[in-house]
Amino acid sequence: MMVIYFETSALLSWLMGEPHAAEVKSQIDNAQMVVTSSLALVEAERALIRAESQGILSSGEAEKLSGLLARSKSSWMLMEISEEVRARAGRFFPAEPVRTLDAIHLATALMFMRVFPALELLSYDQRILRNAAALGITRVKR
16 A cells, blocks of 8 residues: 655645646555545644745635645644654654754654555655655655
């Protein structure tokens, strides 16, 4: 079963129509299951608000993308930021320094790997990818 951990950098690339958007959509469409942290949704919603407030998106465009996010997430498996995720995020990672939100994503992916050992990470964040490789989390093949 192809299970993809959808990290925020990839989510925003798709949502905002950035250069990798088609690749991200294809990967997500081909996955049997998409998993992510509830944090990714907060980050995406904040990014839409920020883009609208900076004039990058009109209010109509932001609303349309917010709706797309809401429809899409209904088929994803979300993990809340549990005590176990917080505890792991607060520990050392192989390629420090790691930002707090990145640590939460990495910790969440590790928790999902307990259930889905073949989980693949979809991310464009180099800090996350370096740590993921060192932690044994496979990157989605492109």
